Amino acid sequence: MSGFYASHLTLIQQTAVVAVLAMSFQVVLRSGVFSFASAGFYVVGAYALANMSKAGWPLLPALIVIVIIGAAGGYLLSIPFVRLRGLYLAMVTFAWAEILVVVADNGGSLTGGPVGMFGVTLGVSTPELFVIVAVAALLISQVERRGLGRALRVISIDEQLARTMGIEINRQRAFIFALSSALGALAGALNTVRTSSVAPTGFGYGLIVLGLTMAVFGGVGSWTGAIIGAVVVTWFPEVFGFVGNYRSVVYGILLILVVVFEPSGVLGLIGKLTALIRQVRAAT
Amino acid sequence: MSTLLEVHDVRVHFGGVKAVDGVSMHLAEGGLFGLVGPNGSGKSTLLAALSRMTDLTSGSLRFAGHSYERETAQWVSRRGLGRTFQTVRLLPSLSVLENVMVGADARLYGPGIVSNWVMPWRTRQREKAGRRAAMSAVERLELVDLMDSAAGALSYGTQRRVEIARILAAAPKLVLFDEPTAGMSYEERDAIGKVMRQLQAEGITQVLVEHDMQMISDVCDHVFVMNFGVVIAEGDAETVVQDSAVQEAYLGRRGDGDATAGSH
Amino acid sequence: MEQLINAIVLGAIYCLFAMGLGLTWGTLNVLNLAHGAVFMFSAFTCYLITQRADVHLPIAVVLIVAVVAGALMELGLDLLVFRQIKRRSRTQGEAEMSMLIGSIGASAILVTVAEQLTADTPFTVTAVPVKASVYHLGSGVYVTNVEIVIAVVAPVLTVGFALWIQRSRMGRAMRALACDAPTSGLMGISEGRMSALAMAISGATAGVAGVFLTVYLDSVTADSGSDLLLRAFAVVVLGGVGSMWGTLIGAFVLAGGETLVTATTSGIWTSAVSFGLIIAVLLVRPSGLFGKVKGVRA
Numbered sequence: 001m002s003g004f005y006a007s008h009l010t011l012i013q014q015t016a017v018v019a020v021l022a023m024s025f026q027v028v029l030r031s032g033v034f035s036f037a038s039a040g041f042y043v044v045g046a047y048a049l050a051n052m053s054k055a056g057w058p059l060l061p062a063l064i065v066i067v068i069i070g071a072a073g074g075y076l077l078s079i080p081f082v083r084l085r086g087l088y089l090a091m092v093t094f095a096w097a098e099i100l101v102v103v104a105d106n107g108g109s110l111t112g113g114p115v116g117m118f119g120v121t122l123g124v125s126t127p128e129l130f131v132i133v134a135v136a137a138l139l140i141s142q143v144e145r146r147g148l149g150r151a152l153r154v155i156s157i158d159e160q161l162a163r164t165m166g167i168e169i170n171r172q173r174a175f176i177f178a179l180s181s182a183l184g185a186l187a188g189a190l191n192t193v194r195t196s197s198v199a200p201t202g203f204g205y206g207l208i209v210l211g212l213t214m215a216v217f218g219g220v221g222s223w224t225g226a227i228i229g230a231v232v233v234t235w236f237p238e239v240f241g242f243v244g245n246y247r248s249v250v251y252g253i254l255l256i257l258v259v260v261f262e263p264s265g266v267l268g269l270i271g272k273l274t275a276l277i278r279q280v281r282a283a284t
Numbered sequence: 285m286s287t288l289l290e291v292h293d294v295r296v297h298f299g300g301v302k303a304v305d306g307v308s309m310h311l312a313e314g315g316l317f318g319l320v321g322p323n324g325s326g327k328s329t330l331l332a333a334l335s336r337m338t339d340l341t342s343g344s345l346r347f348a349g350h351s352y353e354r355e356t357a358q359w360v361s362r363r364g365l366g367r368t369f370q371t372v373r374l375l376p377s378l379s380v381l382e383n384v385m386v387g388a389d390a391r392l393y394g395p396g397i398v399s400n401w402v403m404p405w406r407t408r409q410r411e412k413a414g415r416r417a418a419m420s421a422v423e424r425l426e427l428v429d430l431m432d433s434a435a436g437a438l439s440y441g442t443q444r445r446v447e448i449a450r451i452l453a454a455a456p457k458l459v460l461f462d463e464p465t466a467g468m469s470y471e472e473r474d475a476i477g478k479v480m481r482q483l484q485a486e487g488i489t490q491v492l493v494e495h496d497m498q499m500i501s502d503v504c505d506h507v508f509v510m511n512f513g514v515v516i517a518e519g520d521a522e523t524v525v526q527d528s529a530v531q532e533a534y535l536g537r538r539g540d541g542d543a544t545a546g547s548h
Numbered sequence: 549m550e551q552l553i554n555a556i557v558l559g560a561i562y563c564l565f566a567m568g569l570g571l572t573w574g575t576l577n578v579l580n581l582a583h584g585a586v587f588m589f590s591a592f593t594c595y596l597i598t599q600r601a602d603v604h605l606p607i608a609v610v611l612i613v614a615v616v617a618g619a620l621m622e623l624g625l626d627l628l629v630f631r632q633i634k635r636r637s638r639t640q641g642e643a644e645m646s647m648l649i650g651s652i653g654a655s656a657i658l659v660t661v662a663e664q665l666t667a668d669t670p671f672t673v674t675a676v677p678v679k680a681s682v683y684h685l686g687s688g689v690y691v692t693n694v695e696i697v698i699a700v701v702a703p704v705l706t707v708g709f710a711l712w713i714q715r716s717r718m719g720r721a722m723r724a725l726a727c728d729a730p731t732s733g734l735m736g737i738s739e740g741r742m743s744a745l746a747m748a749i750s751g752a753t754a755g756v757a758g759v760f761l762t763v764y765l766d767s768v769t770a771d772s773g774s775d776l777l778l779r780a781f782a783v784v785v786l787g788g789v790g791s792m793w794g795t796l797i798g799a800f801v802l803a804g805g806e807t808l809v810t811a812t813t814s815g816i817w818t819s820a821v822s823f824g825l826i827i828a829v830l831l832v833r834p835s836g837l838f839g840k841v842k843g844v845r846a
Contacts, residue, residue, distance in 0.1 A: 034645060080830040086641065087579040088789075090648055091781045092826055094581070098778050099823040106816045139401075146407045147389040147414065148400050153375060154386055157639070161373045164335060165454075166362040166390035168397075175397045205774045209656045216649055248660040255653030259646040260632045376638070 009126065011234060016129040017190045019230035020136055021207070022214035024183035026226040027140055029215055031176045032156025034090035037077060038184025039097040039207040041070045043104055043200075045185030047111050049192045053122040059193065062122065063132070066189045067182045074181025078174040094208065101204035116199025124193045132190065136183060140223040143179065152176065206248070213251040217258050219267025228266050288313040288458055288489045289334070294343030295513075296326075296333050303329035305513035307343075311458070311491065316484045318504035318521070319493045322533055326513040327493050328370065331460050334491075335367045336360050348457060361390055364457035368464050372443045376436025380446050383435050384421055387450035388414035414453070421452040425479065441472045448479065458489045465496060477503045497525065509533065549689045555800070555807040557695050557764060560702035563799030565757040565776055566783035567706045567792065568750035571713070572622075574790040575722040575746050577640070578647050582625055583780070584773030585655035586751055590618040591758035591768055592662045594673035607678050611759050614673070618755025619748040625654055626747040631740070655773070663770035670767035678763050698760045703796065705756065709749065710792030722746060775819065782822035785829050788839020797837060801825075 005012065024038035045066045052062040077096065081089055104111045111117070124132075143149060154162045155169055162169055192198045210233070218229025237247055262268050289311040296304040304326045311317055321327050332338040334345065336357040345353045352360050366387075374383050392410045393400065400407055422431055425445045430438065435446055444464060451459055461480075465473045473496070480490055480503055494500050500507060501521035509517040509524055511533040517524050524530055565587060572578045594610045594617075597603050605613070629650040637643035680692040713719035724732045725742050733739055761776070762768045782802050787794025805821045829836060 029645070032641060032645075034648065080827060080834075083834075084830070086644055087573070087577075087648060088785075090581075091579060092785070092830065095778050095781050095823050095826055098774060099820055102817070102819040142401055142404060146400075146411045147393045148397065148407070150378075150382065150386050150389055151393070153378070157375050157641070158373055160337065161369075163337065163357040164361050164367055164390075165386055166358050166393070166395075168358050168395045171395060171397055175401075205659075205771070209652060212649055212652060245664055246660060248656045252653040252656035252660070255656070256629055256650050259650045259653070260629065260636065263637070263642060263646050 008238075011238060013126055013129055013194050015230050015234040016126070016133050017187060017194055018210065018214060018234055019133050019227050020183055020187035020190060021211045022218065022226035022230045022233075023136060023140055023223055024180045024187060025211040025215035026218070026220050026223060026229075027143065027183065028176055028180040029220040030144070030156065030222070031152040031173070032086065033173050033176055033180075034086045034093070035081075035177055035180055036090060036093040036097050036208045036211075037074060037081075037177065038180045038187070039204065039211060040093070040100045041073060041181040041184035042188035042191075042207055043097075043100040043203050044073065045070060045188030046192045046198045047104065047107070047117075047188075048185070049122070049189035050112075050117045050120050050198045051110065053120045053192075054117075057122075059122050059124060059128075063186065063189055066185050070182035070185025071178045073185075074178035075174060077181070078177040082170050082174045082177065094205075097208055098204045101200055104200040104203065112199075114200060116197060116201075118197045120192055120196045120198070122193050123196070124190070129190065129194075132186075136186065137223050137227070140179075140183075143176070144222055209248060209251055209255075213255050215265075216263075217254055217265050219265030219270075221264055221267045221271075225265050225267040232266075286313050287311065288348060290344075290346040291334065292344045292346075294330070294333055294345065295341045296329050296338055297341040302513050304333060307510070307513070307515055309508060309515070309518075311489060313457075313489055314484065314487050315489055315506060316480060316504050317489075317491045318500040318507035319491055319510065320495070320497065320500060320507060321510035325510040325533070327510055328462065329513075330510070331367065331462055331491075331493060335365060335460060358395070361454075362394070364391070364455070365460070366390075366451040366454050366456035366458070367460035368444075368447050368451060368462055370462050370466070372440065372447060374435040374443055374446055374450075376434065378435060379432045380427055380435055380438070380449075381415075381418055381422060381431045383446055384418040384449045384453045385414050387421070387453035388417040390454045391417075417453045417455065418449075421449040424452060424482075425449040426475075441468045444468060444472075445476075448476070452483075456488060459483070459491070461490065461492045461494075463493055463495065465494065465499060473499060497521075501525070551807045551811055553689075553691055553695055553699075555803045556699050557803075558806065559800035559803030560699045561757050561760050561764070562776075562779050562783055562803055563706045563796050564702040564753050564760075566780040566787075566795050566799055567709060568753040568757075569777075569780045570784055570787075570789065570792070570795050571709070571746055571753075572750050573784070575725055576630070576743050577644060578630060578651070579644075580622070580625070580651045580747075580750070581648060581777065582651040582655040582658065583622075583750065583754055584775075584777030585658040586618050586621045586625075586773075587754040587758045587761075587776055588768060588770060588773035589621060589658045589662055589758075590614040590751075590755035591673050591762045592666070592671065592770075593617040594759065594762075595666075595671040598673065598675050599671070602675075604675060607674060607759075607763070610673050611756065614755035614759045615752045616755070618751035618753070618758065620751065621658075622747040622751030622754070623744060625651065626743055629654060630743070630747075659770050659773060666770060668770060670769050671762075672767045673759055673762045677766070694763055698764060702756070702760065705753065706792070706796060709753075710796070713792065718742075718745070778819065778822045782825045784836075785826045786836055788836025791836070791838035794836055794838035 028035045048066050049062055081092060105114050151167045151172060154165060154167060155172055159169055214229030214233045215226055219225030237243055243250055258265055287310045291307060291309045294304055294307045307330055319327050333340055340353050344351060347360060347365055392414050422428055425448055427445060427449060465476055477499060483490060492504060504521060507521050507524045508515050509530045516529045517527040569583045572580045594613050597613060598605055630647050633646045633650060634643050637646060678694060680694050682690050682692050685691055721737045722742050725737055725739060779802060783795055783798040786801060787798030802825060806818050809821050810818045
């Protein structure tokens with residue numbers, strides 16, 4: 001077992017980092033908020049950490065500050081964005097994610113331009129990564145339970161009903177938007193720490209495809225779906241090595257298949273299976 | 285008996301269409317009021333205005349002493365004004381109990397979010413209270429056996445009952461029923477009528493919008509008849525039915541005996 | 549002055565491209581994020597034919613190839629993805645989100661294939677550059693025939709389609725569909741045929757835009773699609789969803805703004821103009837210049 005662990009350390013760490021990205025997508029999609037803004041805040045977090053590392057910050061304070069920046073930034077963005085209906089919000093947050101790539105490319109010494117920044121001295125151990133992911137998952141799980149969880153579900157299904165049930169729609173949406181942005185920033189920062197570098201490749205649109213694939217495939221109903229998606233998407237190129245650079249083609253196909261046949265993802269399938277088993281048991 | 289809901293000269297105009305054009309009513313606490321009128325008379329728009337789903341063009345509303353024509357639907361729902369809709373609006377993938385708990389949430393949870401999120405001990409109490417309220421509503425509407433079933437899988441009549449349970453779980457002061465028995469069988473309709481009378485006995489004020497005149501006269505103390513956005517008659521059921529203006533409004537409708545349950 | 553010509557040409561391309569996006573959005577409630585990828589892949593198809601397969605075609609034929617490729621791609625997207633989703637979704641909201649995600653998936657496929665096959669380097673639609681005749685307009689201003697063609701054809705197509713949507717029977721049918729699909733169905737409007745038509749037109753315009761832009765800029769890359777999509781968003785936000793005239797004006801305003809920014813910042817912040825416009829419009833007048841309020845706010 002430890003042999004497996006040692007030889008796959010990079011992948012394991014990668015899974016942990018993208019899991020946070022997946023959660024940032026899952027948490028908004030579950031509530032019917034079509035925000036891709038976390039992909040933009042990923043960029044913010046990634047470069048913020050690189051710069052903080054250069055300035056000598058220790059890891060935990062840096063991460064905490066980055067999460068706060070992500071949340072505050074998300075909240076600010078939500079002011080003009082929160083009332084936007086689904087598709088419109090998707091479009092606008094897509095633009096936000098793309099714009100930050102442009103900023104990254106032209107950021108001069110702050111971002112290292114198209115080349116990026118190397119030699120980030122801050123590091124993180126794998127157990128530390130797992131703890132961070134677990135804490136994030138815990139926080140998200142709280143958003144899925146009890147009254148808050150129900151309220152967010154109502155908003156995603158029937159907004160008018162939500163109003164007559166005393167649910168403050170805009171506030172809830174702003175909250176979930178800020179939460180998602182904070183998670184995106186955290187994911188970006190963790191990735192910089194993991195790879196000890198940051199560069200504009202793979203940001204923006206590519207990041208959105210990755211995040212969506214994980215969240216949608218795993219199932220946006222719960223944070224567990226995000227974890228499932230992260231594991232599958234990260235390990236799949238391992239198992240199907242021949243795919244190589246055409247990974248994104250597979251992601252695209254996966255996205256289409258899931259969204260057509262089982263929009264609730266793996267979690268949805270599992271749910272249906274357990275219901276079926278229950279029915280069979282009850283009948284016999 | 286005090287007035288729970290004061291409606292004063294409410295008008296709701298959509299561009300050129302005067303859906304509600306000067307309606308005033310005083311609803312005493314504990315009353316069971318009927319609101320009838322032909323299609324297009326403005327009943328649904330009035331309900332929308334009362335529940336603040338639509339903005340008023342002019343006029344004022346007072347609920348339990350508070351002016352609320354400028355408040356949001358959320359505001360008035362948290363203060364105890366509940367409503368049902370013409371079409372069933374449940375969350376099909378959630379269980380019956382969970383759907384009813386959404387109603388309880390309306391009363392138990394304030395607008396604050398972050399506090400609910402980071403203080404799980406607070407929400408634990410609320411969850412327990414909500415579950416209790418939901419359970420008692422579920423029992424009342426005889427839904428206990430179906431408590432854990434997915435709401436989407438149930439029959440239409442049963443879904444209607446879940447909706448009513450949801451309203452009850454919020455312990456409302458006033459409930460607006462928008463054609464709640466459309467599509468129900470006679471037995472189901474009678475059962476709903478019984479529930480309404482029970483609620484009245486507990487002091488809950490109710491407004492029933494219905495096409496079924498039989499149910500109206502069985503259940504309501506006081507009836508308002510609307511047409512063309514105004515109230516054309518009011519009084520107890522028998523008086524109102526014999527009013528000439530009312531008969532004219534319903535010209536062509538069949539007699540009381542075989543009143544049909546709505547044309548929707 | 550040269551800048552003005554540049555702005556006009558770019559604006560023309562933007563409005564043609566944005567119109568396709570606005571068409572499917574306004575009539576089918578689909579935000580087709582693959583529109584950018586289709587634009588790029590239409591040009592890429594021409595590249596494959598004229599350079600990989602070594603079939604030399606005059607530019608006019610290349611244009612036709614792109615139109616057909618674009619139309620087929622978006623039609624395929626409709627038949628294989630959007631329609632399947634609509635058939636199986638329970639609610640409108642779920643369908644919208646699923647179609648959006650599906651379109652992202654489709655674009656990932658197209659972009660990755662093009663990226664790998666071109667090794668992520670720029671490509672052109674014709675093997676030899678298009679012969680450009682230059683016309684002198686006086687006081688040192690030159691304009692090429694390419695620029696003239698684009699600046700004339702693109703807006704004409706856009707306005708033509710806009711008028712068609714507004715005046716023709718089929719156009720009215722499409723708009724009826726957008727308002728109320730079930731009732732339209734009852735009135736004999738076939739949702740299937742209308743959506744196929746809308747997507748085909750949208751794809752065709754993407755194809756035209758693909759050839760135009762590639763010729764104008766000399767080449768494009770596999771990720772040019774998402775850049776253009778960003779512009780289209782700004783155009784749609786500025787002009788207002790559902791307004792063809794808004795799209796026209798918005799496109800030229802954007803192109804003008806970009807040209808200005810390029811001139812003053814040497815091109816670094818050009819892409820940011822789109823986003824800046826979007827934010828500004830959303831803060832000041834969310835429905836855009838001519839937009840209908842429906843479809844924007846919750």
